[in-house]
Amino acid sequence: xxxxxxxxxxxxxxxRFTGPFAQAAPWQRHVILHDGKLYASNxxxxxxxxxxxxxxxxxxxxxxxxxxxxxxxxxEIEVGDEIKFGWKDGRYLTLVNDFDHDDIVxxxxxxxxxxxxxxxxxxxxxxxxxxxIEITEGPGIVDGKLAPRRGFFYVGDSTPSLxxxxxxxxxxxxxxxxxxxxxxGAARKANERKxxxxxxxxxxxxxxxxxxxxxxxxxxxxxVEFDAALEKYQSGDALTETDKECLRPACESDIRKEESKxxxxxxxxxxxxxxxxxxxxxxxxxxxxxxxxxxxxxxxxEPKARKAMRKRIEQTVDTVFKSDFPRDAVVAAWKTLSQxxxxxxxx
Amino acid sequence: xxxxxxxxxxxxxxxxxxxxGKNELTFAEFHNQTxxxxxxxxxxxxxLCPRFRVTAKDRFYRLRSSDVEAVVNQARLYATAGKIGDxxxxxxxxxxxxFDGSNI
Numbered sequence: 001x002x003x004x005x006x007x008x009x010x011x012x013x014x015x016r017f018t019g020p021f022a023q024a025a026p027w028q029r030h031v032i033l034h035d036g037k038l039y040a041s042n043x044x045x046x047x048x049x050x051x052x053x054x055x056x057x058x059x060x061x062x063x064x065x066x067x068x069x070x071x072x073x074x075x076e077i078e079v080g081d082e083i084k085f086g087w088k089d090g091r092y093l094t095l096v097n098d099f100d101h102d103d104i105v106x107x108x109x110x111x112x113x114x115x116x117x118x119x120x121x122x123x124x125x126x127x128x129x130x131x132x133i134e135i136t137e138g139p140g141i142v143d144g145k146l147a148p149r150r151g152f153f154y155v156g157d158s159t160p161s162l163x164x165x166x167x168x169x170x171x172x173x174x175x176x177x178x179x180x181x182x183x184x185g186a187a188r189k190a191n192e193r194k195x196x197x198x199x200x201x202x203x204x205x206x207x208x209x210x211x212x213x214x215x216x217x218x219x220x221x222x223x224v225e226f227d228a229a230l231e232k233y234q235s236g237d238a239l240t241e242t243d244k245e246c247l248r249p250a251c252e253s254d255i256r257k258e259e260s261k262x263x264x265x266x267x268x269x270x271x272x273x274x275x276x277x278x279x280x281x282x283x284x285x286x287x288x289x290x291x292x293x294x295x296x297x298x299x300x301x302e303p304k305a306r307k308a309m310r311k312r313i314e315q316t317v318d319t320v321f322k323s324d325f326p327r328d329a330v331v332a333a334w335k336t337l338s339q340x341x342x343x344x345x346x347x
Numbered sequence: 348x349x350x351x352x353x354x355x356x357x358x359x360x361x362x363x364x365x366x367x368g369k370n371e372l373t374f375a376e377f378h379n380q381t382x383x384x385x386x387x388x389x390x391x392x393x394x395l396c397p398r399f400r401v402t403a404k405d406r407f408y409r410l411r412s413s414d415v416e417a418v419v420n421q422a423r424l425y426a427t428a429g430k431i432g433d434x435x436x437x438x439x440x441x442x443x444x445x446f447d448g449s450n451i
Contacts (some may be wrong), residue, residue: 062430069426070419089420090407090445096414 003077003085004052010068010128011059014038017047017132018061027104031059034105037130041108043151048112049130055079056099078126093167111152120147146172146333149266167312175334176317222246244266259289267292349381352421359440361391364406366451368440374410374428397425407445412436418445 011031019042021027032039034056038049057079067074067085069165070093076086103153115121116131116323120142124132135148150156151171155163160174161182171177208283229243239247276283280296319325331337348445349355358380361367382395390393410417412433418441419427428436 062432066415066427069430070423071426076357091418091420092416093418093443094416102443 003074003283007051007053008050008052008073008100010038011064013126013128014039014040014049015059015061016065017042017045019043021153027101028153029060030106031104032099032101033057033059034099034101039108041104041152043153045124045132046108046111046124046152047124047130047132048108049126049128053077053079056101056105057083057097058101059083063095065137066095074152107153109119111148114145118142118147138325140171141326143328144329146329148172164276164313164316165309166307166318168317169316170328172333175330175336176320177334177336181336183221188244197232263289264286349398351399352403355381355401356406356422356442361440361442365443367442371437371439373439375434389447391422401425404412405443407441407443409439409441409445410436411439 014031016195017040018031020027021029023127025041028040029041030040033051033053036051038047038059040047043276063083070087070091072087074085074093075088076084078084078086079097081097083097085096112131112133116123116133120136121133122136124134126132132205135150135152138147138149140147140149151173153173155170155173156167158168160169160176161179162277163169163174164179170232225246229239229246232239232243233247264287270292273282277296280298282294283297284295285293295322320327320330349358353364356364356368358372360370360376361368373387378395381397381399383398385396388396400419401424408419408421408424410419410428411432412431412435415431415433419429424438428438446449
């Protein structure tokens with residue numbers, strides 16, 4: 001189709017609303033075309049510009065730079081599996097169309113439907129037919145709805161849980177009940193892991209018990225052999241090498257005792273270390289037969305953050321429990337609540 | 348060696364400037380054959396600079412990478428190739444009339 005004369009200007013206007021790469025919204029670097037409208041957002045601003053091109057496509061900075069490299073403007077456009085721009089003299093530019101953003105487009109449209117024309121956000125002048133809004137300061141709840149205050153799609157880089165602990169939560173996006181649900185899930189998983197570890201340990205102990213039973217039988221056999229060899233010795237019979245081995249004491253235990261005594265004496269001859277070093281206190285020493293280890297320790301200051309954080313969490317969560325809090329405001333935004341269908345009957 | 352933009356078509360094995368070339372080259376090969384070393388370049392990426400300017404708007408090339416295909420005139424060949432920015436970019440000469448280049 002012929003490229004509408006304003007399309008490139010509209011594309012450039014929408015491009016001004018895009019933002020840098022963000023993990024939470026990688027699409028915010030691009031302009032999105034969907035059914036005759038161009039969408040873009042940098043999380044603080046959203047734009048929707050009406051254009052005369054159907055279909056769905058993504059226009060990246062690279063696309064615009066490539067168009068610019070041709071120096072003159074294209075005259076035709078086709079949007080399908082590929083995006084194709086054409087020029088009168090036969091030149092063209094074809095790019096793979098990576099559109100996979102139906103949900104994102106819906107979110108843009110819903111936010112614009114909810115807030116465009118409201119005092120809760122700032123209206124932006126576009127110079128093109130369409131809608132553009134920007135976040136401003138103001139009350140958190142407007143007309144019973146949670147107003148966007150810190151971002152349309154995400155809040156910073158931290159997690160909802162960390163923001164709640166820091167008293168920095170955004171109720172429009174941070175689902176407090178999901179935090180609790182995740183905690184319950186994590187506790188269950190931790191206990192499952194603990195149970196699995198114990199079951200493994202149980203199997204190991206059972207195996208050890210089998211080995212030990214075999215060792216006991218072996219010990220009994222050695223005692224019988226010892227008695228037989230002793231009897232041979234007593235009766236004056238000639239002893240074989242095996243008999244001699246049965247009667248020869250090993251004294252392992254006493255050898256180890258002597259070694260240990262030697263180590264202890266050597267350790268005692270070492271120069272004494274001070275019991276304390278500038279606030280550090282000696283609490284233990286041991287030797288492993290090769291080295292001596294001395295441990296010093298110092299108590300860390302008692303953390304004060306816990307109390308303050310608990311208080312902040314309670315205050316924030318209490319907000320949504322208050323009788324005058326518009327619960328409907330969070331039902332649309334929080335996934336845990338959206339999943340519940342109160343009127344669904346059994347079966 | 349090609350020393351002017353008028354002879355660029357010869358790199359692609361064609362019979363005449365108005366006929367399409369017979370070979371497709373990687374853009375790196377093409378660039379190496381049309382560039383000279385500029386030791387005074389301040390940026391490392393500009394050490395190899397074109398030996399001559401390209402201005403012809405009536406000679407066409409097809410640039411092809413994994414996700415982009417473009418037919419451009421000789422004057423914008425380097426600019427568009429630079430914006431595609433693909434090390435595996437390939438270039439074909441289409442002659443004086445851009446067409447789909449299906450014979451290459």
